[in-house]
Amino acid sequence: MKFFVDTADTAAIADLNALGMVDGVTTNPSLILKSGRDILEVTREICEMVEGPVSAEVVATEADAMITEGRKLAAIAPNIAVKLPLTWDGLKACRMLTDEGHMVNVTLCFSANQALLAAKAGATFISPFIGRLDDINLDGMELIADIRTIYDNYGFETQILAASIRSVNHVTVAARIGADVATLPPEVLRKLAFHPLTDKGLETFLSDWAKTGQSIL
Numbered sequence: 001m002k003f004f005v006d007t008a009d010t011a012a013i014a015d016l017n018a019l020g021m022v023d024g025v026t027t028n029p030s031l032i033l034k035s036g037r038d039i040l041e042v043t044r045e046i047c048e049m050v051e052g053p054v055s056a057e058v059v060a061t062e063a064d065a066m067i068t069e070g071r072k073l074a075a076i077a078p079n080i081a082v083k084l085p086l087t088w089d090g091l092k093a094c095r096m097l098t099d100e101g102h103m104v105n106v107t108l109c110f111s112a113n114q115a116l117l118a119a120k121a122g123a124t125f126i127s128p129f130i131g132r133l134d135d136i137n138l139d140g141m142e143l144i145a146d147i148r149t150i151y152d153n154y155g156f157e158t159q160i161l162a163a164s165i166r167s168v169n170h171v172t173v174a175a176r177i178g179a180d181v182a183t184l185p186p187e188v189l190r191k192l193a194f195h196p197l198t199d200k201g202l203e204t205f206l207s208d209w210a211k212t213g214q215s216i217l
Contacts, residue, residue: 001175004052004161004183008035008042012186013049024052026105026127026163026183028083029059040076047077053124055105057083058093066093074102081105081124086114091121098122105161112146119156125181130174131164140164141173148178168192 002023005013008031016022025046032039043056056076058069070082070093081103084090094104098121105125106118110133118126128147130140147160159180165171168191171182 001171001179002052002181003189004055004181005189006031006163006165006183006185008032008037008046009186010035010042010045010049013046016186016189017049021189022050022052024054024081024181024183025050026055026083026161028055028057028107043073043080044076047079050079052079053081053103053105054079055081055083055107055125057107061085061087061089063089063092063096066090067096070097070102070104071100079103083107083127086110086118091117094118094121094123098124107163110143112143112150115143115147115158115160116150119151119154119158123158125159125161127161127163127183129164130162130170131166133164134166140170141177144174144179145177 003021004024004026005016005022006026008027013022013025035042047054056073058066060066060069066084066089073082074080082097083105084093085108086106094106097104103124105127106123107127109115109126109128115126128143133140133143144162161181161183162174162179163183165182165184165188171192174182
């Protein structure tokens with residue numbers, strides 16, 4: 001499974017990228033707002049840091065305007081994936097930008113039928129939102145499983161990008177189902193390394209080592 005970092009915080013990206021944990025980055029208008037920086041400036045900086053896809057989202061809602069914004073974003077760097085909402089206009093823009101050779105990430109997906117349409121429109125990535133479905137008492141992981149089955153049935157190459165991940169368990173289940181990518185907030189990605197038994201075991205080892213009175217150095 002690939003890990004995309006869901007943030008516009010360049011310091012957090014650099015820290016995780018140094019460990020080889022960053023296969024790409026996803027941003028959105030809310031994350032750009034949180035960064036307090038110009039969208040073109042921060043997106044360009046991220047693209048220079050990361051070799052993989054960097055999703056940058058349009059804010060227009062009409063297809064022609066989406067295409068215009070998408071082209072401007074795609075011109076920032078060759079690893080830009082233009083992020084479009086899953087609306088009819090978004091699908092129209094997806095078809096056009098894909099045909100022009102740009103990567104496209106279709107976002108705000110909440111149903112298998114939507115994911116099917118995005119794949120037929122040529123999307124590079126489909127972003128089903130797990131956490132937001134869980135918030136309204138629906139199982140976001142069922143959606144991931146349904147999309148995986150449909151895409152495998154018909155050989156669609158669109159990659160399933162599990163989004164709106166809130167917990168380490170979301171990552172485990174998405175990986176087990178076969179999502180191609182998980183996009184994670186930096187704090188959730190770091191939590192993947194932690195387990196209370198690991199901490200307890202390390203504490204025991206260090207305590208026993210201290211009793212030996214030895215030093216490796």
